Amino acid sequence: MDYKSHARRKTGGLGLPEKTRKEVASKSSGGMEIILSSLENTQDLQTTLNILAILNELLTVGGGCRTGVFVSKGGTALLLQLLVGSSKDPPANEELMLHIHSLLVKVGLKDRKLGVKARLNGALNVTLNLVKYNLQNHKLLLPCLQVLRVYSSNLVNAVSLGKSGTLEIMFEIIGPFSKKSTTLLKVALDTLASLLKSGMNARRAVDRGYLPTLLTIYQDWHRNDTRHRHVVIRKSILGCIKNLTNIKLGRKAFIDANGMRILYNTSTECLPVRTLDPLVNTSSLIMRKCFPKNRLPLPTIKSVFHHPLLHIPASGPVAKLYNQPPGVDDVVDESDENEATEVDTENDTEYDEDETGPKTQNDDIETDINKLRPIQMNTRPFDELRAYEYFFREFSENFEDDDFESPRSVIPPSSVNSELHRPIIIPTTPSSLGPQNRRPPQEDLLTPKPDESPLELDSISISKRPEGTSDPDLVCSLGRLVLDAGVNGGSVDGPQDEGGEQAVLEVPDTAALLPLHDPDLYLEMVKSTRSVPAYTEVGYPDYFGHVALNLREPILERVYGVQRTKIFQDIERLIHPSDILDKVVYDLDNQSCPVTDNGESLKFNSKFESGNLRKAIQVRKFEYDLILNSDINSNHYHQWFYFEVGNMRPGVRYRFNIINCEKSNSQFNYGMQVLMYSVQDAINGSPHWVRTGSDICYYKNHFSRSSIAAGGQKGKSYFTLTFTVTFQHKDDVCYFAYHYPYTYSMLKMHLQKLSALRTAQIYYRQDDLCETLGGNSCPLLTITAMPGSSSNDPISQFRSRPVVFLSARVHPGETNSSWVMKGTLEYLMSCSPQAQSLRESYIFKIIPMLNPDGVINGNHRCSLSGEDLNRQWQNPNAELHPTIYHAKSLLQYLRATGRTPLVFCDYHGHSRKKNVFMYGCSIKETVWQTNVNTSTCDLHEDLGYRTLPKLLSQMAPAFSLSSCSFVVERSKEATARVVVWREIGVQRSYTMESTLCGCDQGKYKGLQIGTSELEEMGAQFCLALLRLKRFTSPLELHNHNSHLLDMETDLIETRSIPNITSPTTYVLEEDEPAFLEEVDYSAESNDEIDPDLEHDLQDNHAPQTPILTQSSAAKTHLTEIEPDSF
């Protein structure tokens, strides 16, 4: 065989027969130990050389396995001692040095600690000196350089080698383009790149002017390597530049040396050749990093709407916001660079980053066993809770005959007040009205009027049609259409006979398509909805309604190169500044904007319930930068958007960039599309929200984020969500949203419609739990079955039904949770036998919208108090968090009266995971995760909390059991789920998370989720509760068929397994596969942990960022902490 003869030649005739080699080296024979021992003990140079030659041969042909044995037997240290020892007696024997370094190169592949061992043995400088004095002796230089490369991968070594002049030596080796010694050159470049990971070395290199040198060398290779034989070398040069630009000085030197243009031009020339992608990708990464940071074009990052709080929390982000001195620029910091990341860390990074240690334990897991045990005491005196009796009137009702025959109609106060007599509001859009009507009537948007009654919407004079005749026909039609709807409601006077030559368009009969929808009723509901900006307009989609699409909307396949293309377009803003329009076309901060012109700009609007868009800037003819508004009383949480676009040209590709996103990754990188609603399509009978947009990607941009907005961290950037849309119709009005909108007014409308579905069998009651900060009511529903009769037995059965407590939409941006809740409510009100059986089984207490104010005002995360209401359950404040305070009181009342709910579930949406899944609470599973010794495992815990998720996984196609987790985290201790579990004692206390994107398993695998799937989920949840009943009432269990018994066994079998090591995976990482275009921004800023957005440590892990070419193999890392979930 060839390798044998090759090895024999190489070792100068010392070749051994393969059999002997095997014997000598085999682990059992201890042959390696014998060799090493001989090496250690011999004083004779020739013997040493012979032994080294044998070792070299053994490790060459024996592969990693033998090298492993060599390392494990202490060979590394022996070699290093030999190296240092022989260097004390110069001149060193060249053959000896050659042998030792050749061996060390092999050892370096196996021994991760070689760098550290070399430093501790004092070997670094021995090798360095050999390099220094043998620059022309390539035979010796190459192995020495290879060893140096291994040494440099350790950061401490890199600093030390840098001080000894290694950078300068590398630059002596790296000359101009030459086809000779490319191997050597590659090793030198890689060594240099490693060295430049140290900030100290990088500064030294910048000071010596090496950055322009590297750029020149790169251009030299780019020009001369015409046949692309040396892409690896070109990539290594870029690798050096990339590490140099990790420091601020390096980025400045790069800009000064015209690096942007150089890399832009070379990349553009590389683009057509696919094999040069690594060069393009690394170049774009460098350019991205060096792109000068921009200021977000805003006067302040505080919400444009203000709602003064009567009571400002003593500490926390809201207090900070209020204590911010006037005049402080909160948009950008004086110094926007994070120098802290540039300080050399002398004591960490001892080993290569791929040193495999135990996986870092998530320190968010609760380890305090006492915090995992239920709280035994009632924390409030019952007298305080007595007032809540009112909300449980069903327990004291006697159901006298008349009541019994026609269920008591409890019409919510919010819908029966005097407003019924007010004229019907007309939905308006900018394009349907003359400009004078576009603004709210002399109301300053920034001035809150919390104590006023809702704005008299009907006081606005509405022109039926746009002024002038230049407006396109359809827009006229739209205007009239809406008016017609209003006229049908009998509210608007004025001539109705205009626009005669146009075909009369009809309001789509959404009431027929959508049983729970009624445009007129919707408008009625809007009138009693109080918004901080005092909205006077209504979004068309909310008015017309949305009918779920029948067609399947697949998860979008990510096109390779999209991100790169978008980034290049962004870089072109810098390269070709004259192309940039920078025209502000919509601006909530500036009342005189938008300026009405008949130009080519799109028209934007977001001044309607749940709307969110703060500013739109036309960047190029068909490209717009969009800025989202912060949650009220906050300066961040930008994610939810909902806005209207008009004046579009059909058939043109418009690029939209939402430029102030905050999360470090998004399902928009994994196939999720934005939602669009075309009013023209709605009029033409297709009132649908449709997944739309191409070229979608999400990446870090060049707009800096101030430390005020980033929880004190400097040097962070915002992220861009970009999507491209081609409009189908001329003069359409289209709406875009993050997810299917579901407004508070829509909820009220649905509840009215649902209450009308009552039958004699259904007990349905709607109460107002409380008034919110914004003056809206928070509905509380009670749904169950009427007692069979008013005689004693049925009434006592009625009163003994277990309570199921459900809530949703504490986070306004998670509109999917409202659609799931709608499915649940519709099911509960349906007339199927199962629904009746379900109602007979339980009393449902439901708060369908825990945060109406946030929903109304277009917030993403918070209530009007600027706080995340799902972090207030431990100690809710009656004034600041009324809905949580009273919801918790209801639960406390239930507990105090011995009616602790059987199930509590809070519906949420998850923006970074697929499928629907649950989080629950288990003391055992939490303890197991912390690897605390097993003595804690004698904890008694009923595994009943697993039953409902398991049932759901069997019944609901979107539900995924493997995504569920029952681990209690510290950062979640104030969430509904954990508090209800610990304080109220509800064992089955859950958060149910629905994806905003789609499913990667089950029937909907590969599809984006739609409202019908979400509603189905809500209905399946009900069915699962019905099945759960079999497992929670032992008497019934015996009466049921074997099928159910089998399932019971199946469900319970986990109980019989004493050691469930990891019953559910506690997922520390995003469950998304990597995609090719991963971009490393980790060096740019320490962007990984945001204390202010600490909520979701679950997905957090430390950054370990591979460079671009390896990224296809690398796991996508998502390091930001997501405030999204739970």
Ligand SMILES: [Zn+2]
């Ligand atoms: Zn949530």
